[in-house]
Amino acid sequence: MASEVLTHNIVARYSEEITKGTIESVHFGEQARLKRSLKVAAVCLLVAGVCLCIPGAHFVLVPLTLLVSPFVIYKTHSQATKILKAEIACPKCHKPLSVLSSQEKYPLFENCGACHREIRIDRAA
């Protein structure tokens, strides 16, 4: 399965106050996840190749890049969803709430930029 963009209804909560909104996210299929992780692997090799050209620093940068690469590749492969945008207001101050999380894993916890309260976001039933 390739990737598909889905829109879900979400609810933001702060104690007893609730607002409703929508979230748009990409859901990666197995092929898309493999393709993304191969791209990241290619970028890691490219970075290691560029670091090889830096005299002196290449003794540290190349092994460091090659050590970190498997973790970055694994993290990219395990990312099944990516949030594109969310439209929801803060339940306390009613200003637009920015959702900075990258993965759609509920519950999401976001800090409101206006009132600095921690807001819990769940998928609406």
Ligand SMILES: [Zn+2]
């Ligand atoms: Zn707020």
